[in-house]
Structure formats: C-alpha cells, structure tokens
Amino acid sequence: MRPLDPRLLRRSRAARGFVLAGGALALLQAGATIGFAWALATLVTRFIDGAAPRSFGGILALLLVAASVRALSGWLWEWVGSAGAMRVKAELRDDLLAALERRPGGIRNLTTARAATLLGPGLDALDEYFGRYLPQLVLTVVATPVLIVAVWTADWVSGLIMVIVLPLIPVFMALVGMATEAVQRRQWQRLQSLSKGFLEVLGGLSTLLVFGRAERQVTRIRTVTDAYRSSTMKVLRVTFLSGFTLELAASLSVALVAVSIGLRLVAGDFTLAPGLFVLVLAPDVFLPLRNVGAAFHASTAGLEASRDALDLLDQAEADAAGGTGAPATAAATVAAQPHARGASEPDPAGLRIRDLRVLRDGSPVLEGFDVDAAPGEFVVVMGESGSGKSSLLAALLGFAEVEGEAALDGEPIGAATRSRIAWSGQSSQLLAGTIADNVRLGHADAPGALLDRALRLGGVDLPADRVLGPGGTGLSGGQAQRVATARAVHRLLATDGRLLLLDEPSSALDPDRERALGARLRELAREGRIVLATTHRAGLADAADRVIRLPEVARV
Numbered sequence: 001m002r003p004l005d006p007r008l009l010r011r012s013r014a015a016r017g018f019v020l021a022g023g024a025l026a027l028l029q030a031g032a033t034i035g036f037a038w039a040l041a042t043l044v045t046r047f048i049d050g051a052a053p054r055s056f057g058g059i060l061a062l063l064l065v066a067a068s069v070r071a072l073s074g075w076l077w078e079w080v081g082s083a084g085a086m087r088v089k090a091e092l093r094d095d096l097l098a099a100l101e102r103r104p105g106g107i108r109n110l111t112t113a114r115a116a117t118l119l120g121p122g123l124d125a126l127d128e129y130f131g132r133y134l135p136q137l138v139l140t141v142v143a144t145p146v147l148i149v150a151v152w153t154a155d156w157v158s159g160l161i162m163v164i165v166l167p168l169i170p171v172f173m174a175l176v177g178m179a180t181e182a183v184q185r186r187q188w189q190r191l192q193s194l195s196k197g198f199l200e201v202l203g204g205l206s207t208l209l210v211f212g213r214a215e216r217q218v219t220r221i222r223t224v225t226d227a228y229r230s231s232t233m234k235v236l237r238v239t240f241l242s243g244f245t246l247e248l249a250a251s252l253s254v255a256l257v258a259v260s261i262g263l264r265l266v267a268g269d270f271t272l273a274p275g276l277f278v279l280v281l282a283p284d285v286f287l288p289l290r291n292v293g294a295a296f297h298a299s300t301a302g303l304e305a306s307r308d309a310l311d312l313l314d315q316a317e318a319d320a321a322g323g324t325g326a327p328a329t330a331a332a333t334v335a336a337q338p339h340a341r342g343a344s345e346p347d348p349a350g351l352r353i354r355d356l357r358v359l360r361d362g363s364p365v366l367e368g369f370d371v372d373a374a375p376g377e378f379v380v381v382m383g384e385s386g387s388g389k390s391s392l393l394a395a396l397l398g399f400a401e402v403e404g405e406a407a408l409d410g411e412p413i414g415a416a417t418r419s420r421i422a423w424s425g426q427s428s429q430l431l432a433g434t435i436a437d438n439v440r441l442g443h444a445d446a447p448g449a450l451l452d453r454a455l456r457l458g459g460v461d462l463p464a465d466r467v468l469g470p471g472g473t474g475l476s477g478g479q480a481q482r483v484a485t486a487r488a489v490h491r492l493l494a495t496d497g498r499l500l501l502l503d504e505p506s507s508a509l510d511p512d513r514e515r516a517l518g519a520r521l522r523e524l525a526r527e528g529r530i531v532l533a534t535t536h537r538a539g540l541a542d543a544a545d546r547v548i549r550l551p552e553v554a555r556v
C-alpha cells in the first residue's frame, strides 16, 4: 500500500497545499527541537560545571522559546490536518458528484450503495489520514534528515548508528503493511457489501413484509455484520502487533545510541554537552517514523477510500474521453457530431433533432429520429412498448448515448441544456410530505401562485396540504402520476424552462382526464414553451400539434 497516492496530489489543490504547509511546519518543528535539545544540554552542563546562575538567562529564554515553538507547531499541525482533510474531502466529493452528474446513468460499476458508502463514511476516513498519518509522514521525510544531520554534527558515531538502524523501522513497516493491505481491503469490501445488503433490504422491505420474508433478512444482515465485526477484530490485531513491533524497534535503536554514548562518557572519550544533546534529540529522530507506523493503520481506511474515489474519477475521465467505449453523454457526442444531412444553421429557437440515434449498452434502440418543434408547440411521440420513447427522453436529458444532431435553442443538448428542461419520468417518485412539498420539490421558494397553477395544469384535484406517506403512499396510481406531472410543470414555471418532457403522463388516467390533460398541456405550450410527451394511447395525441410515431419494434 502506497503511503501517499500521487494522484491525490495531482487532483487535489487542497492536498498539495497541505503537503507544502506541512513541509514548512516540519522544518520549523525540527529547528525548534534542535534548539530545545541544545539549550537543555547547555543548561545542564553549565549547572554541573557550577556556572553563575546569571549566565542561565539567555539559555532559559531559548529553552522557553523553543518549547513554545514546538508546541505551537504541533497545534498548527492539528489545525492544518483537520482543515486539509475537510478541504480534500469536499474536493473529492464535489468531483465525484460532478462526474455522476455528467453521467447520471452512473459511472460503470458504481452502485448506489457503493456511492453512498464512498461519499459518506469512506471519505470521512480521510480525517485520520490527514489528521494523524500524513503529518507524521511529512515530518519523517522533512524533519528526520535535518535531525540526523544535527546529531551527526555533534557526534558522528551516534549519527552513524541512527543511519544504520533507522531503515529497519520502514522495513518492519513494509512487512506489516503487506499483511495489513489484504486485511484492510477485505474490511472495506465487507463495509460495502454491508451497505449494499442493507440498502437492498430497506428498498424491498414492503415487498418482503407482504410475502412474509422480512424475518429471514435479519439472519442475512446478521451474517454480513458478523463478518464485518470479525474482520474489524483482525485489523485491530494486526494494528496492535505492528504497534508493538515498531515501538520495540524504535526503543532498541534509542537504547543503542544511549549505551554507546554512556560507554564513551565513562571511558572519557566524549564530553557531556554533545552527549546530552544527542540523547535529548535521539527519541525525536525516531518519533515521527514510529508515529507513521502507529497512524498507518488508522489511516488505511482513508487510503482505501481515496484510492477508490480516485479510480472512479480516472474511470469517469476515461469514459468521457471515449477511451473505454462506455456510453457517453449526449453532451459529449452530440456536440462532437457534424450536422447530419448538411444542415446549415441550427434554428435559433426551439427543439431541433436530426437523424438521432439513441444507444443503450452500445446498441441502437431508436434510429433516424427527426423533429422540429417551435416554442408554443405541443408534440406527442407515440410508439408501442419498447419502441424507445423513454430512451428518447433520456437522450434529450443527456442520460443516454446518442449520435446525430440535437439542439435546444441552437445549443447542443446535454448537461448545459438540462437546466432549461423539466421532466417527469414513468414512475412518480414521490416523497413523504404534503402534496405541495412534492410539487415544489427543489423550488420551495417559488411564489404560491405557481404552485396553484402547476396543480391545476397537472390535474391535481386534491388538497395541496394532504400528507403523503413514505414513497408518496396514500395516493392512487393516477393521482400520483398527476402530482408528478404537476411537479414537472412547477419546475418548468419556476425556472422559466424551455422544454417540458413527460414520459407517459396519462398511462394511469381515464379517457376523460387524459383528454383534459392534453388540452392543459397545449395551453401551457402556447405560452411559448415546448411540451413533448410520450404515450402509446391515442387520447393525449388528439390534443397535440404534432404527433410522431416511432417504428414498430421488431419481434423475434
């Protein structure tokens, strides 16, 4: 396991800042430690030599200043560590969320549970990494050589002993690290599978209850939790063992230096002042390296999580560059495509789609789709089940891979145009709370008049303050569908959007309500917006300005 992933420094400005600030603090701390050791050794020697107490003033002041600087730099380390962890976590979270936003279908292999674990407790583990481990690592790299030079200058024999025994500690650490890596990785995987299992059970709890299988999940969760507990104990065992090994190695090294100084002092080959200076300094030479070992285990979870996050970010970048053949967003490919059929200038306003090809998992599900919709038009796309209606909407939202030309108000469809589009999918996706809360979701500050309008246009004839249960329970399928439509309309009005996309908004409505909805959507479009709805029923299509029929699905 690498002590510091170079990608972290490359990607994160905060991490670079942390290492630079840490380097400066380490130098300050090394200087203060040397000053403290020198002042203490001089003070004791002068005292033993019977020097006049008046001559102690300057040395005492230096001792005090050095001790204060050491304490201050220690406190600054704490502060820089926690601020660094916070900033790096925020940067990685932002980058990951932005990558997910660019590819709402998800980064390959990133399940909801993995994303939740990584973005939550995973990256939180970086607190230990930045707060405890990295400061000691920087101290080891920057301060230890400075301290060894100081020791060597005072007594080259002690310096030589340190140079010989010091590398033993990293060798022990590397051996222990190899054992830890596998254990820690298993631990991280267990945490992920625990989250995944828990999310799955939670998501399907109502179904499990209905079929009387809920109790069985208790055993399943208990098994995964037990596995996690036992792997945690394994990590702790390795941690204690390695802590003991490192302490032993460091203590023996200091003892070796002390014995050599003691013997030479007794033999009269060496004077007291440099001997004391080296003895005071010796533990500090080994301390950062010892602390690196001790903090290593606490920080490995953070290391694993940051590596996971960096792998995902690399993968998202590779996907965006098209290097892996994974689906790209509409923004990525549509913008790169030359205009098909030699179309010259895009329409200044409205939706213009030419020869659009929508792909799912690399295979086309819709081909040769054209449409020109001017502001004020209500367009209905009809097609049987599986003909690609939802995929078309996904493409317009930038959620599916496309080829061809698609522009809204002259701008290629994709992440940039998404803010001008309001959308409601086939499933209502309502939340616990009032109907009003659901309709105003994300735009709670919009004027109340918009809510009333959205409710009317969506065909919601229920009180806005009616409280819904978790997942929007308490409404019929048709009622939930109308609330979802009202929410999309509300978003369109609140953001002054240009395009409203509705995926089968009338599939659960009776014919009268379906016709009424068609009329209201046309009324909404007339205000200068484009409304595009999909359906496989004729009722909605009657109200449309334009109906586009998708080709029949080939049957095997």
Ligand SMILES: Nc1ncnc2c1ncn2[C@@H]1O[C@H](COP(=O)(O)OP(=O)(O)OP(=O)(O)O)[C@@H](O)[C@H]1O
Residues within 6 Å of the ligand: 360, 361, 365, 383, 384, 385, 386, 387, 388, 389, 390, 391, 392, 426, 536
């Ligand atoms: N996320 C996806 N990944 C892979 N293939 C998909 C995905 N979503 C849809 N498809 C495939 O794309 C094709 C078109 O599906 P789509 O959902 O767009 O049809 P639809 O016309 O909306 O159908 P329905 O009226 O039943 O909702 C189908 O063959 C389906 O299997």
